[in-house]
Amino acid sequence: MCGFVGFTGTDEQSELVLTAMMNRIIHRGPDMGGQHIVDNVALGFRRLSILDLSEAGAQPMSSDDGKVTIVFNGEIYNFQELRAELEAAGYAFHCNADTEVLVHGYEEWGEDLVNRLRGMYAFVIHDQNKNKLFGARDIFGIKPFYYYQASDGSLLFGSEIKSFLDHPKFEKAVNHDALRPYLTLQFPATEETFFRGVFKLAPAHCFTYDLTTNTMDIKRYWSCDFTDDNSKTFEEYVDECDKVVHESVAAHRIADVKVGSFLSGGVDSSYIAACLMPDTTYSVGFDYKNFNETNYAAELSDKLGIKNVRKMITADEFFDALPDIQYHMDEPQSNLSSVPLYYLAQMASEEVTVVLSGEGADELFAGYEWYEDTPEMRSFKKRVPLGVRRALGSLVQHLPYFKGHNFLTKCAEVPERWYVGQAKVFDPSEVDEVLKPAYDTGKNAAEMCAEYYKQVPNCCELSKKQYLDMNMWLPGDILLKADKMCMAHSLELRVPFLDKKVMEFAEHIPANYRVNEEGCKLVLRHAANRTLPDEWATRKKVGFPVPVKFWLREQKYYDYVKEYFTAPWAADFFDTDALMKLLDDHFEGRALNQRKIYTTLTFLIWYKRFFIDEDKGAEVAA
Structure with missing residues (x-):
């Protein structure tokens, strides 16, 4: 790399x-x-x-x-x-x-x-x-x-x-x-x-x-094709999945330098680590109450006979790293997991040059919670024919919001009306309330997603969601931070799930084998269970839990954000009174605004780094 x-x-x-x-x-x-x-x-x-x-x-x-x-x-x-x-x-x-x-x-x-x-x-x-x-x-x-x-x-x-x-x-x-x-x-x-x-x-x-x-x-020159192949049994898909993943890990381990593995304790990174069997795995957590899940990684590493190196990140370290992170990211990006990934890469780079990780499994094998129906939705779908649900879903789009509006919209199985991917921070109407008119000019999230939905009009609901995430969320969020945070520390990150041969297999798994009443990402979980203990193969996805909502209720970090929200140049982009209301309501416990605060903050940190600090540096150099 x-x-x-x-x-x-x-x-x-x-x-x-x-x-x-x-x-x-x-x-x-x-x-x-x-x-x-x-x-x-x-x-x-x-x-x-x-x-x-x-x-x-x-x-x-x-x-x-x-x-x-x-x-x-x-x-x-x-x-x-x-x-x-x-x-x-x-x-x-x-x-x-x-x-x-x-x-x-x-x-x-x-x-x-x-x-x-x-x-x-x-x-x-x-x-x-x-x-x-x-x-x-x-x-x-x-x-x-x-x-x-x-x-x-x-x-x-x-x-x-x-x-x-x-x-x-x-x-x-x-x-x-x-x-x-x-x-x-x-x-x-x-x-x-x-x-x-x-x-x-x-x-x-x-x-x-x-x-x-x-x-x-x-x-x-290429496009994914989520077309069900119903010619194989579930067990045949599981067998083939295990072979394909092992072969991909073998291909991704080729290097003339030392190779390690990131390990969170979830099924994806655990499966990769168990296939690779590196000398060392690397894990991070947060030095705050119950926000440390590295014990799962340490326990699995111990079972596999692998050394596990861990780091606990403090609140000061989290906030201190943000300017450097946004500089390396090139564009604003507010996925909270970017910070632990930054420190994880820093730690691993002290010992290895290449690491393998589990990114991409959720997009290819349907592992996100948004891909599953709730028990109430499953019951409703069994009792009400699709045609009726589609009619109800269309009807409520023309009615004022009421309790059950979102339920009927989702049960219509038309994700174009509501699904915009794995993150939804500000509702479009809320964006209009905080942005200055000069910057409230771009497409909203739904308009951007519509361009991709048009490319797969005949796919099922699940495949449409996966196609959208493959084209927007995966490259725009997951892979952006993966590359930039690792390269910030001269570390090559390899992702065996995101492999052409793995994709050629995964895109044809029938939808009911990907997600059903038993859960999501089923073929991959069962394949992983051939190598991993039950506890790791079945563990629910949690991501990188970050305690930022608690930190933003501490005076020190409230003041950190306030300095950005009230900076004179922040008013070029935002209604700063509206920003301060978000911050104050969260600080005083009246609301949970941590994602909105952090997403706005990361943009302002990015802007300051590239348009204020960078220009000051150029003036000094001149």
Whole structure:
């Protein structure tokens, strides 16, 4: 895992600019760096050595004739098979790094290369023969990719937005349309990021950039397909799941450095750790009352004969880390688990270079609570035909809110009307109450979700929810924090559940095998039970419990938030009286506003870091 930067439109200052951009992301690759400045294209790379630790694996890497050059962040897990195929076609290899497979693979297959890859990746190839750039991002969005087209047509691109700050043609400004959906969803959901003009290359997309015309063409090259395959029994699915997961873990453990595992004590990370059997697992909890669940991780590690290293996070550590976390995140993100993940990565990086973790299992195998019906909903669905429930669901949309309104809406099995993913912080009407008009301009959460629901009109309710989360929540929240928090400490995170072969299996599990009256994520839980004790295979999902609602009722942390909420520049975005009411009502016990407070706070911390502190630093440097 590494990081890259690049731009078109080179001049006599290009080497200095490229070096500054590379230095901005040195945390992604502290081992070595390299540059390629040819024909109006500049590519820069920072390397964290994982495979082939020698100089031979350095990037940018070029073809034998020097006409195809790549910068690549990630890992290709089927590189050995692809290499054998390319060697049979006559290509000579000079190192054992997976990067060289991409170079020769592009020479042999062109843009079709992306359809052959199994792995996590973001890359850019400079093709001098065709005077173009070709780039891609992996099918899940595990690795980040950002780009920005300057007013003169030149293109900036890289693994992190912050590297653009050091390019003279980058015009830094806040995207007015990003704040509204963020306040509901807690993550940056818009394709255009919080930095105006900076875009994310979406997962499973690739692009070509014509260096003659300065035009970019983007296309999707893969999409998940939740189509039930009813040809197998439940037990057959469980057997196959166990084989697929074990094989994926084996593929993800390949490295020339030490590999560890994150372990929370839940079924996902426990299953991965039990398959991997690393020397060490790493766990974090909070030094506050009952917010420490690391005992589960320690107990499982003991049963497996594995060393477990743990850390307890204090309230001061939590709040002290927020500015650094939002800087590394590049965009505001208010998932509370980002903080424990930050400290978890910091701790693990002291001993290992690579860790495996359990992200993605809930999206692929249907593990979220929102995917299940309550007992009352199940009873109602059994007694009332779907057609009647659909009619009732449509009717209540035209009536004022009443007790039972949400129940009838959900029982209609039309998630487009209510399901916006795993987080709903501010209701859209509440967003309108706190945002200033200039920033209350973007789409609301439901409007953003509608774009994805339109792509799967014939899927069942469960598959629609999973498809939405695969395309929004997973890359926008889960994988964003996974990459950025680990890379902040030069640690490579690998996620065996988010594997092409695992996906090809999981997407065809029948819906009633994924979720039913027995619970959710059933095939995976039963498969995990082949390796794990019952207590771990059946444990209910809890995530990273964080005691922030209690801390915000302590004067010290109330004052911390108040300083941001009452800052003069906060009034550019928010009705600060409304913000203070949220904070005061929570502090005095009249309401539970911790999620709204924290989501607003993280935006203000992000803004201060990039638009106030960054500018002050530039003035001092000048």
